[in-house]
Amino acid sequence: MSSVIVDWRRTPFSRSHKGELSEVRPDEFASQVLVELLNNLNIDPAEIDDVIVGCAYPEGEQGYNIGRLMALMSGLPKEAPGVTINRLCGSSMQAIMYASANISAGWGECFVCGGIESMSRVKRRGFNWSPHPKFETDFPEAYVNMGITAENVAELYGISRTEQEEFSLLSHTKSSNAEQSGKFAEEIVPIAHNDVLISKDGCIRPNSTLESMSRLDPAFLDGGTVTAATSSPLTDGAVFSIICSEDFARKNEYPLTKDESSESQGGFEKFESLYNAFESSKDRRKWSLYGTLSGKKGWSDSEPKYHNSSEILAQIIIGSILLLSALYVLVLTLINRGRSIGSDGVSFTTEKGLVIGFKTINKIDTRK
Numbered sequence: 129m130s131s132v133i134v135d136w137r138r139t140p141f142s143r144s145h146k147g148e149l150s151e152v153r154p155d156e157f158a159s160q161v162l163v164e165l166l167n168n169l170n171i172d173p174a175e176i177d178d179v180i181v182g183c184a185y186p187e188g189e190q191g192y193n194i195g196r197l198m199a200l201m202s203g204l205p206k207e208a209p210g211v212t213i214n215r216l217c218g219s220s221m222q223a224i225m226y227a228s229a230n231i232s233a234g235w236g237e238c239f240v241c242g243g244i245e246s247m248s249r250v251k252r253r254g255f256n257w258s259p260h261p262k263f264e265t266d267f268p269e270a271y272v273n274m275g276i277t278a279e280n281v282a283e284l285y286g287i288s289r290t291e292q293e294e295f296s297l298l299s300h301t302k303s304s305n306a307e308q309s310g311k312f313a314e315e316i317v318p319i320a321h322n323d324v325l326i327s328k329d330g331c332i333r334p335n336s337t338l339e340s341m342s343r344l345d346p347a348f349l350d351g352g353t354v355t356a357a358t359s360s361p362l363t364d365g366a367v368f369s370i371i372c373s374e375d376f377a378r379k380n381e382y383p384l385t386k387d388e389s390s391e392s393q394g395g396f397e398k399f400e401s402l403y404n405a406f407e408s409s410k411d412r413r414k415w416s417l418y419g420t421l422s423g424k425k426g427w428s429d430s431e432p433k434y435h436n437s438s439e440i441l442a443q444i445i446i447g448s449i450l451l452l453s454a455l456y457v458l459v460l461t462l463i464n465r466g467r468s469i470g471s472d473g474v475s476f477t478t479e480k481g482l483v484i485g486f487k488t489i490n491k492i493d494t495r496k
Contacts (some may be wrong), residue, residue: 129373131228134382136369137165137317140329144247144362147330149319154190154246157319158366159201162242164317165368166202169382173203177236179210180226182219182243185250186212194244217274219243220367227371237376242368249364275348275359282353289353293341296358304334331361 139157142149149157158181166173181195196210215222220243227239263270282292306312307329318327336357346352347359370382377384 129231129234129375131231131371132374132377132382132384133224134370134372134377134384135165135169136315136367137161137168138315138367139319139365140316140326141363141365142326142330144364147248147364148321148324148326148328149246149330149364150248152246152319152321152326152364154244154249154364154366155194155197155201156321157364158190158194158242158244158368159198160319161317161366162198162202162240162368165240165370166204169370171238171370171380173205173208175238175376176204176208176240177230177238178227179204179208179240180223180242181210181212182221182223182241183212183214184216184219184245185252185254186214187254188250190244190246190250198240198242198244224369224371231371231373238370238372240368241371242366244366246364247362273348275354278354278359279349279352287353289355289358290338292353292358293338293355296341297336297338300333300336303329303332307332331363 139149139161144150179195179199181198183190183194186194193210193212195212199208199210200206213219213222213226220241223241223243227236227241230236230239259271281287282289312329316327316329318325320326341355341357344355344357346354347356348354372382374384376382
C-alpha cells in the first residue's frame with residue numbers, strides 16, 4: 129500500500145541560546161505546531177493510528193516519551209498512542225520512514241510524524257554524559273562529533289574550503305530569497321509566548337559573502353577547512369507532518385501532492401557519526417545510493433522535484449552528491465502531483481559529471 133505526505137507545518141527555526149525560541153519549552157512550541165496542523169487538515173482524531181516523534185536528546189522538557197505527550201497536548205483523545213524514536217539528527221525522517229513502512233505492511237492508515245529539538249534547553253549529549261569505557265579506549269570514533277566528521281568527509285572527497293563556502297552561500301541565498309518572497313509563510317506556525325508571536329526564521333544569513341566567510345577560523349580542527357559558515361547552527365524548532373495511505377487520502381479528499389521515499393544505512397570507522405549513511409563494503413568504489421519507494425509503479429521520465437537530506441553541513445551534502453552516498457539519512461521526498469513512481473528510478477548528472485541514480489528495489493544491497 130502506497131503512502132503520501134498530505135500536509136506539514138513547522139515552527140520558525142531559531143538559533144539556540146540566543147534566539148526567540150530559547151525561552152520556550154520544546155513541548156510547548158511543538159504542540160502549537162501540531163494543533164495547527166490538525167486543525168488545518170480537519171482530520172478526525174479517532175483515525176490517527178499513532179504519533180511518531182523523533183528526538184535526538186529525549187530527556188528533560190522533551191523527555192518522558194514526548195511522542196505520547198504531543199498526542200495529549202494537541203487535544204487528541206487520551207486513547208491516542210505516541211512513541212519517541214532516536215536516530216540522532218535523522219530522527220524525524222526516521223519517523224516518516226516508520227509510518228510509511230507501517231502503511232505498507234497494513235498496520236495503519238494515518239500517522240502523525242514529527243521532530244522536536246531544543247538545543248537551548250537540553251544539553252548536547254544529554255544531562256548525564258556517560259560514554260562506555262570500552263568505546264572510549266578501543267573505539268572513540270563511536271562518539272565522533274559532526275564537526276570532525278565533516279572534516280573527514282572533506283578530506284576523503286577532496287572538497288575544498290572554497291567549494292564548501294560557495295555551497296553554503298548558495299544555501300543562504302536561496303533561503304533568504306524564499307523567505308522574502310513569502311514561500312515559507314504557509315508552512316511556518318507562529319509560536320505564541322509571553323504575548324509575543326515568534327514567526328521568523330532566525331538562522332538565515334542574507335548578508336553573508338564569500339569574503340566574510342574566508343576570514344573565519346576553522347571551527348573544529350587546527351588547519352581544517354570547516355568553519356562556522358559551513359556548519360549547521362545550533363537550532364531550536366519542531367516540525368510535524370501527516371503521513372497516510374493513498375487510499376485514506378483519497379477517501380478524505382486530501383491533496384495527493386507528496387510521495388516519499390527513503391533509506392538509512394550504517395557507518396564505519398572515523399565516520400561513525402554517519403551511522404545512517406555509508407554502507408561499508410570491501411570495494412568502496414561501488415558505494416551507491418538507492419531510494420526505496422512506497423510500492424509505487426511506473427515512474428515518469430521527470431526528475432524528483434525535491435531531494436531532502438537530514439544533513440545540513442556543506443561538506444557532507446557535497447560529499448554525498450559526489451560519491452553517490454548519503455551522509456546521515458538521504459531521504460528523497462518526491463513531489464510528483466499524481467504521477468506514478470516505479471522500479472526504474474531516475475538519474476541525473478551533476479556539475480562534476482557524475483551520474484547519480486535512484487532506484488527502487490525489493491532487497492536493498494548498496495554494494496551491487
